[in-house]
């Protein structure tokens with residue numbers, strides 16, 4: 001929390017990393033400072049255990065600091081959250097104000113993680129965040145908005161809900177917009193909500209769009225909301241190794257459980273991981289497998 005009544009502390013203060021410990025790794029701190037961010041932010045990055053900027057951070061941070069719109073083709077694991085958060089925090093330090101940034105995320109969980117990363121990187125400078133996601137009481141979120149946060153992270157539906165129903169809340173002074181995981185945002189049919197949000201935020205702002213893939217829909221969104229953007233790209237960190245053998249089976253939905261049990265029995269003795277789409281199917285499969293021993 002801020003120690004200056006809601007204002008972000010200026011560069012002149014010597015706020016330390018969250019642990020209040022002196023910086024340990026001067027070289028690492030310098031490598032982050034080279035991106036163009038101040039020492040407080042560089043120290044916060046190192047305090048998170050980051051030793052040097054990731055490739056997407058190296059490319060994107062200086063561009064945003066130069067006031068450019070950025071398209072980042074990067075996946076989770078690339079350090080993309082730091083890539084958009086660091087220059088925004090730097091810009092916020094340079095010109096502190098409430099409702100400075102809006103980050104749109106496709107899921108609740110991702111929104112919470114993004115807000116945590118903003119708070120961790122901004123811990124030394126008193127950054128305030130609000131998370132606007134579904135499934136959580138509107139009133140509690142309205143109270144956090146009344147505290148005039150610097151950064152709002154949310155899913156499009158709930159952000160529109162607050163813009164429509166929360167008295168006194170608007171984004172007329174917004175300076176930075178981030179569309180995170182844009183391909184997933186669009187796959188989840190948030191197009192209409194994004195359009196509604198774009199209509200009520202200033203055109204004069206910086207925008208960053210991150211996506212794992214550049215689909216037609218993402219390209220269309222890019223044209224609608226970015227100005228003369230620079231594209232940065234990183235090779236996927238977790239691309240599949242060539243020696244991995246991948247197989248699939250087409251089975252009628254009603255026999256899926258049966259085939260799964262067969263496969264697990266065949267492969268008994270080795271470890272396996274099963275990915276499912278919903279909490280409910282996770283629960284059902286684990287019940288079934290437990291009952292089958």
Ligand code: AMP
Nearest residue numbers: 050052053054076077078079080081082
């Ligand atoms: P993200 O791609 O933003 O989802 O980040 C994935 C993970 O990488 C998170 O746990 C971050 O804390 C971590 N991370 C981000 N930047 C760096 C960095 N420069 N060095 C090491 N880890 C990082």
